[in-house]
Amino acid sequence: MGGDYAPANEVAGAVQSLRQSHNEFEVILVGKEEEIRRQLDAHHAQGLSYSVVHADEVIEMDDSPNAALKQKKNSSLAIGVQLHKEGKADAFASIGNTGAVLSASTLILGRIKGVSRPTIGAFFPSETGVCLLVDAGTNVDCRAQHLYEFAVMGSIYAKRVFKYENPKVGLLSIGEEKIKGSEVVQEAHKILESSNLNFIGNVEGRDILKGKAQVVVCDGFVGNVVLKFGESIPGFMKAKLKQYAGGSIWRKLLIGLARGSLRASLREMDYEEFGGVPVLGVNGVSIIGHGGSSPKAIKNMILKAAEVAQSQINKYIEEAMASSLVGQRARHGATLVHTQ
Amino acid sequence: MGGDYAPANEVAGAVQSLRQSHNEFEVILVGKEEEIRRQLDAHHAQGLSYSVVHADEVIEMDDSPNAALKQKKNSSLAIGVQLHKEGKADAFASIGNTGAVLSASTLILGRIKGVSRPTIGAFFPSETGVCLLVDAGTNVDCRAQHLYEFAVMGSIYAKRVFKYENPKVGLLSIGEEKIKGSEVVQEAHKILESSNLNFIGNVEGRDILKGKAQVVVCDGFVGNVVLKFGESIPGFMKAKLKQYAGGSIWRKLLIGLARGSLRASLREMDYEEFGGVPVLGVNGVSIIGHGGSSPKAIKNMILKAAEVAQSQINKYIEEAMASSLVGQRARHGATLVHTQ
Numbered sequence: 001m002g003g004d005y006a007p008a009n010e011v012a013g014a015v016q017s018l019r020q021s022h023n024e025f026e027v028i029l030v031g032k033e034e035e036i037r038r039q040l041d042a043h044h045a046q047g048l049s050y051s052v053v054h055a056d057e058v059i060e061m062d063d064s065p066n067a068a069l070k071q072k073k074n075s076s077l078a079i080g081v082q083l084h085k086e087g088k089a090d091a092f093a094s095i096g097n098t099g100a101v102l103s104a105s106t107l108i109l110g111r112i113k114g115v116s117r118p119t120i121g122a123f124f125p126s127e128t129g130v131c132l133l134v135d136a137g138t139n140v141d142c143r144a145q146h147l148y149e150f151a152v153m154g155s156i157y158a159k160r161v162f163k164y165e166n167p168k169v170g171l172l173s174i175g176e177e178k179i180k181g182s183e184v185v186q187e188a189h190k191i192l193e194s195s196n197l198n199f200i201g202n203v204e205g206r207d208i209l210k211g212k213a214q215v216v217v218c219d220g221f222v223g224n225v226v227l228k229f230g231e232s233i234p235g236f237m238k239a240k241l242k243q244y245a246g247g248s249i250w251r252k253l254l255i256g257l258a259r260g261s262l263r264a265s266l267r268e269m270d271y272e273e274f275g276g277v278p279v280l281g282v283n284g285v286s287i288i289g290h291g292g293s294s295p296k297a298i299k300n301m302i303l304k305a306a307e308v309a310q311s312q313i314n315k316y317i318e319e320a321m322a323s324s325l326v327g328q329r330a331r332h333g334a335t336l337v338h339t340q
Numbered sequence: 341m342g343g344d345y346a347p348a349n350e351v352a353g354a355v356q357s358l359r360q361s362h363n364e365f366e367v368i369l370v371g372k373e374e375e376i377r378r379q380l381d382a383h384h385a386q387g388l389s390y391s392v393v394h395a396d397e398v399i400e401m402d403d404s405p406n407a408a409l410k411q412k413k414n415s416s417l418a419i420g421v422q423l424h425k426e427g428k429a430d431a432f433a434s435i436g437n438t439g440a441v442l443s444a445s446t447l448i449l450g451r452i453k454g455v456s457r458p459t460i461g462a463f464f465p466s467e468t469g470v471c472l473l474v475d476a477g478t479n480v481d482c483r484a485q486h487l488y489e490f491a492v493m494g495s496i497y498a499k500r501v502f503k504y505e506n507p508k509v510g511l512l513s514i515g516e517e518k519i520k521g522s523e524v525v526q527e528a529h530k531i532l533e534s535s536n537l538n539f540i541g542n543v544e545g546r547d548i549l550k551g552k553a554q555v556v557v558c559d560g561f562v563g564n565v566v567l568k569f570g571e572s573i574p575g576f577m578k579a580k581l582k583q584y585a586g587g588s589i590w591r592k593l594l595i596g597l598a599r600g601s602l603r604a605s606l607r608e609m610d611y612e613e614f615g616g617v618p619v620l621g622v623n624g625v626s627i628i629g630h631g632g633s634s635p636k637a638i639k640n641m642i643l644k645a646a647e648v649a650q651s652q653i654n655k656y657i658e659e660a661m662a663s664s665l666v667g668q669r670a671r672h673g674a675t676l677v678h679t680q
Contacts, residue, residue, distance in 0.1 A: 125576075125580075126576075127576065127579050127580075137514055140514065140521065140522050141522050141523055172565060173561075174477055174480065174560070174561055174564040174565065174568075181480065181561065182480050182481050182561050183481055185561075204564075204565070204568045205564065205565040205566060205567065205568030205569035205570075205571075205572070206568040206569065206571055206572035207572075208569060208572070209569070209572045209573065209575075209576040210572060210575075210576070218565075220514070221513075221514055221521065221522050221525075221562065222561065222562050222565055224514040224544075224545065225512060225514065225544070225545040225558075225562055225565075225566060226545060226565060226566060226569055227545065228514075228544045228545030228546040229545035229546065229548060229549070229566055229569060229570070230545075230569070231545075231546055232545070232546035232547075232548070232549045232550060233549065233573060235549075235550075236465075236466075236467065236549040236550070237577075239467050240465075240467075241601070241602075244601055244604055245601070251601050254597050254598045254600075254601055255598055255601050257594050257597065257598065258594045258595055258597065258598035258601075258602075260594075261581070261584055261585070261591050261594055261595050261598075262581075262598075262602075264584055
């Protein structure tokens with residue numbers, strides 16, 4: 001119920017996902033039942049494998065996440081995550097208030113053992129395939145250990161969901177040499193170097209779209225700025241082309257003819273194709289989409305949630321964290337000896 | 341002598357700048373005299389207002405800035421900046437090692453009184469005109485006071501060189517509310533709010549190309565990542581269009597026809613048009629261009645250097661720093677009273 005066009009786009013997307021997958025899974029629609037059923041009727045949804053669970057309240061986009069979760073116990077968000085917690089659903093997906101989805105997922109589902117901070121990544125197109133940038137805005141002031149954990153979780157996601165065999169992990173910095181970057185980044189470089197990830201060293205801003213790495217690690221401040229900058233490019237291109245086309249009929253004609261091609265090429269920079277991003281590090285599958293998602297984006301998000309639920313990534317994350325904790329202890333031990 | 345194609349592109353650019361400006365200024369070419377004169381001959385430069393000052397050594401792109409400045413006392417870079425220091429030149433411009441240009445400018449020219457850290461910005465195209473992002477990679481770990489100084493210097497540059505009447509200053513963050521962002525950014529927000537700049541509050545990554553502010557303030561880590569990400573977009577677009585065009589003859593034809601229009605629209609994202617960025621906060625005019633600059637980019641850089649030299653921005657920066665120091669003291673005083 002938290003999206004910008006709720007529940008119209010949510011229901012439309014759910015219906016599309018069930019039609020496309022031939023009812024391979026069931027969608028539980030959580031929210032104001034009457035409104036949801038009205039939308040279902042409009043889409044002639046009979047015969048599809050859905051159910052509706054009523055929820056009285058809605059957490060709005062501008063609600064403060066933690067306060068809203070306390071005050072609105074019967075929000076569609078809280079009830080939805082709770083259904084997942086109780087095993088009545090195998091995954092949860094929402095296009096509502098991102099902070100509230102993150103908080104609800106962390107509080108209700110709990111963190112995976114060994115994870116200090118759950119994180120949300122973002123997908124970027126690249127010349128060599130999709131790239132996961134993690135963190136994309138959740139954790140602003142990070143320590144090196146947090147960046148390392150993002151790398152572990154991102155790498156497992158890239159391997160298990162994107163099916164990259166041995167995903168390359170890059171650390172976002174401002175130069176390739178390991179002495180480049182902020183103090184935290186330099187420290188993270190050392191940890192990543194001694195890890196068993198496929199760490200290719202520092203990558204720069206220009207390497208994201210080039211696809212130099214399949215997982216790019218950064219703090220949530222940098223990640224969020226790059227993500228939003230990237231999202232603004234198609235709009236900027238359109239504005240510039242329009243301006244330029246205004247200069248002559250001939251230009252207008254040429255750009256008009258090539259419009260379809262341009263749109264197809266820009267499509268990859270469009271979040272709608274990726275179908276939401278996962279909250280990594282919580283005991284469950286929680287997927288977050290853009291508040292303004294179209295039905296198609298929501299369809300993709302639901303299909304993605306089903307895929308992630310089947311990938312068992314959390315089992316792999318827990319294993320990796322357990323072995324990296326051992327690694328951490330060993331390294332700490334070594335450091336202590338060294339400083340004596 | 342420090343550029344990727346030195347001194348060929350440097351000389352070609354200098355010759356173009358003199359032809360375009362009808363010898364309105366003089367260019368002093370500093371470097372290996374014989375090589376430079378050979379290039380000048382190739383361009384039939386007789387009659388143009390240039391001179392050549394010989395310099396034996398070259399600071400290379402991969403030299404460590406400070407070590408190179410100590411060891412190579414007769415580098416073209418050191419001698420060039422020294423000429424400016426001695427008043428024999430009104431501005432200095434280079435496309436060599438950025439770190440070394442910054443160090444030489446800071447060490448030889450000195451900092452403007454009241455400036456803690458000289459900074460280098462970057463220009464972005466936007467829907468409403470050019471935008472100055474500052475810092476673009478010079479100062480990685482920043483305190484709030486540094487961000488404030490970047491804002492002051494950027495604002496003066498935007499006003500005096502870009503001729504924006506009352507440039508809007510935005511603080512790059514991950515949300516519009518003042519409580520969004522890292523601790524340093526939240527602190528900088530408070531300082532900027534109480535300053536006499538035209539501060540419009542936080543801006544997000546998506547607001548840069550939209551042109552919401554003419555000056556966008558951030559630390560050098562974030563700035564450098566966004567800058568390099570932006571620079572990679574035209575290449576990515578080309579690769580994607582090529583891939584897409586490969587799908588059919590018809591698409592290939594359409595994209596081929598529209599190529600000129602596309603290129604013209606993308607041109608604004610190309611650093612060549614902006615002609616180098618200034619080192620802000622040093623006692624002099626020091627402009628840095630991209631190491632791989634074409635002759636045209638170098639021509640624009642030299643024209644820009646002449647323009648900046650005439651703008652007297654340093655006088656305005658010194659005045660602003662003096663009055664903001666007073667402001668700082670006043671604020672500190674207020675804080676002391678408050679905590680008693």
